[in-house]
Amino acid sequence: xxxxxxxxxxxxxxxxxxxxxxxxxxxxxxxxxxxxxxxxxxxxxxxxxxxxxxxxxxxxxxxxxxxxxxxxxxxxxxxxxxxxxxxxxxxxxxxxxxxxxxxxxxxxxxxxxxxxxxxxxxxxxxxxxxxxxxxxxxxxxxxxxxxxxxxxxxxxxxxxxxxxxxxxxxxxxxxxxxxxxxxxxxxxxxxxxxxxxxxxxxxxxxxxxxxxxxxxxxxxxxxxxxxxxxxxxxxxxxxxxxxxxxxxxxxxxxxxxxxxxxxxxxxxxxxxxxxxxxxxxxxxxxxxxxxxxxxxxxxxxxxxxxxxxxxxxxxxxxxxxxxxxxxxxxxxxxxxxxxxxxxxxxxxxxxxxxxxxxxxxxxxxxxxxxxxxxxxxxxxxxxxxxxxxxxxxxxxxxxxxxxxxxxxxxxxxxxxxxxxxxxxxxxxxxxxxxxxxxxxxxxxxxxxxxxxxxxxxxxxxxxxxxxxxxxxxxxxxxxxxxx
Amino acid sequence: xxxxxxxxxxxxxxxxxxxxxxxxxxxxxxxxxxxxxxxxxxxxxxxxxxxxxxxxxxxxxxxxxxxxxxxxxxxxxxxxxxxxxxxxxxxxxxxxxxxxxxxxxxxxxxxxxxxxxxxxxxxxxxxxxxxxxxxxxxxxxxxxxxxxxxxxxxxxxxxxxxxxxxxxxxxxxxxxxxxxxxxxxxxxxxxxxxxxxxxxxxxxxxxxxxxxxxxxxxxxxxxxxxxxxxxxxxxxxxxxxxxxxxxxxxxxxxxxxxxxxxxxxxxxxxxxxxxxxxxxxxxxxxxxxxxxxxxxxxxxxxxxxxxxxxxxxxxxxxxxxxx
Numbered sequence: 001x002x003x004x005x006x007x008x009x010x011x012x013x014x015x016x017x018x019x020x021x022x023x024x025x026x027x028x029x030x031x032x033x034x035x036x037x038x039x040x041x042x043x044x045x046x047x048x049x050x051x052x053x054x055x056x057x058x059x060x061x062x063x064x065x066x067x068x069x070x071x072x073x074x075x076x077x078x079x080x081x082x083x084x085x086x087x088x089x090x091x092x093x094x095x096x097x098x099x100x101x102x103x104x105x106x107x108x109x110x111x112x113x114x115x116x117x118x119x120x121x122x123x124x125x126x127x128x129x130x131x132x133x134x135x136x137x138x139x140x141x142x143x144x145x146x147x148x149x150x151x152x153x154x155x156x157x158x159x160x161x162x163x164x165x166x167x168x169x170x171x172x173x174x175x176x177x178x179x180x181x182x183x184x185x186x187x188x189x190x191x192x193x194x195x196x197x198x199x200x201x202x203x204x205x206x207x208x209x210x211x212x213x214x215x216x217x218x219x220x221x222x223x224x225x226x227x228x229x230x231x232x233x234x235x236x237x238x239x240x241x242x243x244x245x246x247x248x249x250x251x252x253x254x255x256x257x258x259x260x261x262x263x264x265x266x267x268x269x270x271x272x273x274x275x276x277x278x279x280x281x282x283x284x285x286x287x288x289x290x291x292x293x294x295x296x297x298x299x300x301x302x303x304x305x306x307x308x309x310x311x312x313x314x315x316x317x318x319x320x321x322x323x324x325x326x327x328x329x330x331x332x333x334x335x336x337x338x339x340x341x342x343x344x345x346x347x348x349x350x351x352x353x354x355x356x357x358x359x360x361x362x363x364x365x366x367x368x369x370x371x372x373x374x375x376x377x378x379x380x381x382x383x384x385x386x387x388x389x390x391x392x393x394x395x396x397x398x399x400x401x402x403x404x405x406x407x408x409x410x411x412x413x414x415x416x417x418x419x420x421x422x423x424x425x426x427x428x429x430x431x432x433x434x435x436x437x438x439x440x441x442x443x444x445x446x447x448x449x450x451x452x453x454x455x456x457x458x459x460x461x462x463x464x465x466x467x468x469x470x471x472x473x474x475x476x477x478x479x480x481x482x483x
Numbered sequence: 484x485x486x487x488x489x490x491x492x493x494x495x496x497x498x499x500x501x502x503x504x505x506x507x508x509x510x511x512x513x514x515x516x517x518x519x520x521x522x523x524x525x526x527x528x529x530x531x532x533x534x535x536x537x538x539x540x541x542x543x544x545x546x547x548x549x550x551x552x553x554x555x556x557x558x559x560x561x562x563x564x565x566x567x568x569x570x571x572x573x574x575x576x577x578x579x580x581x582x583x584x585x586x587x588x589x590x591x592x593x594x595x596x597x598x599x600x601x602x603x604x605x606x607x608x609x610x611x612x613x614x615x616x617x618x619x620x621x622x623x624x625x626x627x628x629x630x631x632x633x634x635x636x637x638x639x640x641x642x643x644x645x646x647x648x649x650x651x652x653x654x655x656x657x658x659x660x661x662x663x664x665x666x667x668x669x670x671x672x673x674x675x676x677x678x679x680x681x682x683x684x685x686x687x688x689x690x691x692x693x694x695x696x697x698x699x700x701x702x703x704x705x706x707x708x709x710x711x712x713x714x715x716x717x718x719x720x721x722x723x724x725x726x727x728x729x730x731x732x733x734x735x736x737x738x739x740x741x742x743x744x745x746x747x748x749x750x751x752x753x754x755x756x757x758x759x760x761x762x763x764x765x766x767x768x769x770x771x772x773x774x775x776x777x778x779x780x781x782x783x784x785x786x787x788x789x790x791x792x793x794x795x796x797x798x799x800x801x802x803x804x805x806x
Contacts, residue, residue, distance in 0.1 A: 058578070058593045232579055245582035255790070256485050268486050270638065270788045271737040 004035065004043050004428050008421065011430050014160050016081050016420040027084040027478055034192050035079075040426045043078075046188045047423060050078050053187050059180050059238065074177060075471035078188055081420045081433060081453040085199065085479040091154070091162060091437070092447045094346030097337060099150050099439045102167060102324045104340035106146040109323055110136045120339060121332045125356070128407055129329070130377055131170070131322030133285060135292055135305060142215045142314060143443055146321040149208075149280075150439045151175070151451075154347070156418035163350045163415070165434065167333070169317060169325035171282050174472075175438045176239035178452040179204060179246075181474040199449035199477040204438070205246035208280075211442035212247075215314040216277045223277035226250040226267065228257070230283050230299045235467070240282050249280070259303030263310040278314045279304075285319050327376040327410045328354055351413055355406035364402070364411040368395050371411040373402065386462060388414050417462060420473065422455055432456045434464050435475065450475035484638045488583055490789035491576045492639050496646030498573035499592070503623035504654045505556055505566045508533065508688055510616040513609070515684040523673050525681065527552040529664075533657045536564060550607060557612075558603045566619065567603065570596050585633040588626065595622035641732040645784065648732070652725035653777050658688050659712060660770045665705055666763040679703045685712070689720040709758035709766070722773070726750050729780075740787055749776050 010018050017028040024032035038046075051073070059074040083091075108115050109126055116123045126132055151172025153165040182201055186193055209225070216223035229240035231253050244251035252267060257276065259265050266273035281288065287297040289304040307313045323329070331352040334345045353360040353371070364371060369392075373385040385398040402409045419430035437451030453473040454464035464470040512530055519525060528547035531540045536555075539562055544551040559565045574596045581589045598618060605611035627647075634640050662685045664670065665678060674681070682703045686692040689712060698715065699707055715721040730746045733739050756769055 055597060056590055056594050058589060232575075241578070241581045245586075249582075250485065251582045252485065253487070256487055268790055270484050270486055270489050 004038065004040055004423070004426065005421075006427050008428050009430070011419055012158070013416040013430070013432070014156050014158055014418040015430055016083075016156070016418050016433065018421065025082075027480065028082045030196050031080065031082065031192070031476075034189075035428075043423065044426060046078055050076055050184050050188050053184050054180075057180065057183075059177070074180070075457065075466070076181060076184060077422045077431075077455055077457075077471050077473045078185070079421050079423055079428065080185060080474040080476045081435075081455075082476045082478055083435075083450065085477050087162075088199075088450070088477045090346060095152055095437055095439050095447050096441075096445045097341065097343060097346055098152065098164065098167065098333060099147065099441050099445065101333065101337040101340050102150070102169065103145045103147055103441060105329075105336045106318075106321055106324050107140075107144045108340075110139060110146075110320060115336065115339060118339075120335055121329070125326075125328055125407075126323065129323050129326050131285065131320070131326060133320035133323070135309075136318070136320030139309065139318070139320075141318045142217070143441075145215070145441050146318040147324065148211060148215060148316040148318075148440060148442055150441070151436045152439060154435045154437065154451075155350075155415055158416040162347060162435075164333075164347050165350055166327060166330060167325060168436075170284060170322040171236075171317070172436070172438065173236040173239055173282075174436055174452040174454075175204060175448070176242040177472055178438070178448065178450070178475070179242075181452070181472060185474040196476070197479045199479065201449050204448055205243060207440055207446045208243065209247040209249070211440040211444075211446065212249075212278045212280055212314075212316060214443035215316060217311055217314055218277065224250070224267075224275060225278045225280065226252045226257070226276050228252055228254070228279050228281040228283055228301075230254075230287070234282075236282065243280075250276075252276075254283075254297075254299045254301050257301045257304075259301060259307045263303070263307050263312055265301065265304065265307045265313045276313060278316065280316050285322060288315075288319060325377075327352070327374055328356065328407070331410065350415065353411040355402055355409040355411065360411075361402075361406055364409075365399060368399060368411075370414060372414050373398060373409055373411045376408050376410060382467075386414065389460075389462070414462075420453075420455070422457070422473070424457075424459075429459070431459070432462050432464070433473065450477045484583075484642075486788060486790040488580050488639070489642045490785070491580045492583065492642045493646035493784070493789075495573050495576035495580065495592075496643040497650040498569045498576065499623055499626060500647045500650035501564070501654070502566050502569045502573060503620060504650070505534075505569065506616045506619040506623070507690065508658075509553060509556060510613070510620070511684060511688045513612070514687075515680070518680060519677060520673070523671070523677060525664075525674070529661055530556060533661045534564060535657070536562070539564075549609075553606055553612065557606050557615075558599075567599055570599055570619075580639075583639045585629065587629050587633065591622065591626045591629060595619065595626075598622070638736060641735050642788075644732040645729055645736075648725040648728040649777060649781060649784075651720055652722050652729075653774065655689060655712060655720050655722050655725070656770050656773050656777070658685060659709065660767060661685075662705075662709070663763050663766045663770070666761075666766060668763070678705070682708045689718075691718055691720060694718050706758045706761075709761075713753060713756055713758065722753055723750070726753060736788070738787070742783060742787060745780055745783055749780060752776065 008021055010021060017024060019025050054073050054076060105115060115121055116126060147169040149172060151168040151174060154162050155165050156162050179202060212225050213223055227240055227244040227249050229237060229251060241251055250267060256267055257265055265276045267276055283299055286294045288300045289302060290297045290300055291302045292305040305319065308315050331354055334349055337343055337345045353364050355361045355364055369387045371387045375383045387395060417432050417434060420433050421428040422431040433453050433455045435451050435453050438448045440446040453475045455471050455473055456462055456464045457471045458469055508530060527549050530552055531537055531547055540555055544555060555562055557566045560567055562568060574592050577589055577592050602615050606615055665681055682705055683692060685708060686695050691712065695711055699711055701707055713722050716723055718724055726746060726749055730743065733742045733746060
């Protein structure tokens, strides 16, 4: 019987499931045992079943190309990624700690700026951040929380340690795929899930609803909550619709909303205008309100900032929260944790060189071929240089790009990010992965049990973004105490 | 409920109803043609007439024979009223209103769409076409059934009922329009010979044959069939019944303004029809008027509840970039 484990070789990186080529880690023992009972044909059947489920459930993301938009089925690898609950609880605390500090920092930025005044971060880093919004100065969102929803990217290096790669505080996406991945796994491996003690994840929509309710301007009665989407042509539309449906909230587009003379936000309904209390907006600040930001925005709502400033509507995340979603600001998060919380950071940052800093810049330019260089403000894995995977010509071209605007670039050592067994054709091979847990902060703080594991499906690739050939896996947090 | 959502659900229901009607029409017509000798003036071109798309058809096809007509009506993506186009539009509409419907509703429409897309080529074979059409009919029925069993009968549901019934009434009037051929003074002897078979076909196109037998209990005659399909108050696809359903849905929706009166006018118009004395010409005239009135009612519904919103390329580009 040909085994799917044939020639499995852990590479020069930490493997999430395997100790060595033949020995599973304690936490993945049951899964590996089970996989051993399946032959290639069995596995192929499960894979086909998963693909069918994805097609039928319509789990898609949109890829933009010159030939038009293509709705692609979500690339899903049926072999889950596993983390021990003991380790997870530490990570969970670290994530809460981090978001809490970030929210203190954003409040401070738009208030007294004591962090800057005490010289802990250069003021011009804030002033030159394109996500710093002067319109937000003096605002006090409820619970003093600006970033209510955060997706933090974690990677594990060769030493087995989990590092924070970035904090996505603007409109992080992926949580619907995390939820749907579990639904598919339940369909594909029902017998397995029964026997292993995996922490459930499906209460996310309830937690999200509760968090959004907790920031409503008026705490009497049930608030009217809306998810504001840019529309069907946005790559994450599936997720916007999914979350609205799961929460029983209204899914609205900009054209469905209006701000009246009373500075309140209303939806256009069949019964006439209806007041909206909380908006989970999935539109960038730039497009939010043509009266304040981009004048040509047709997706936003004229007057929305006015309504928010008047305290008549809550926006999640708050406008301006993106100031902390900047890879330069990222470098200062450990310091923020010490400053605002008087605690030591639980989760370490990846060592980061700031190109705005002249000594760092010299180092970066001298070591370009070994580093990963990223623009400070892009998401989706665009516009970055992975030194060891680039040609000399690409490296030289990037050198010029950095020198043109050093403030906009940071560099990090190329991590040997961990791998996990992934089904490639009909056998398992190690592929690099990361993890994006989602953290909610309103009145209370909540962390998803696990998160979205993204996998670089191309052999050797470190880029996990779905827009660039990445896929995803179900993530299991396993409690072994009851085993 | 958002005006935009109301509009999309209404169109979702219209497009799905149109999908189902097209499938039934082609399926029944195939059966009929197997029974008729060649040369009776009831060929494939009649299906093009019913759907009022002679011009669109002749832009792309020469002969109105089986292969061309079935391709045009069922799978041609360039024809905006083909079954595949209607189903694609239904899917686009439900994709943007998923949050108002049970999960299974989206999955049902999506599955049906994927099935159709996969089997586009198979409709050229008669045997495969039968299977294909059955699958479509069953899929549409499953959708209707699961809404009636799973969905709250609230505003969104009433917009679906409204869309479904206005589309149904429209299709019934089109089928009757065609059957007026059977009343033509100049019809051939051969056609007269097969008359009851043809009337049966008309009833079957609206799933009404068995009901007719039970309720009318007479042999199948033209004027009785017409009366039954226009005026019966219990047959789901009779014009009268569709109007009744629409009146009910409208009555349950907020801000219905003068719409109940509009439907009442339409009901009066229909109830005054007496098919026993009408000539072919008179019947066609009545049906023309009926279709105009249905189109007017649609306008009134749209103006009353839906929002004017158009999507152009600039919007699409921003939607892609907005985060």
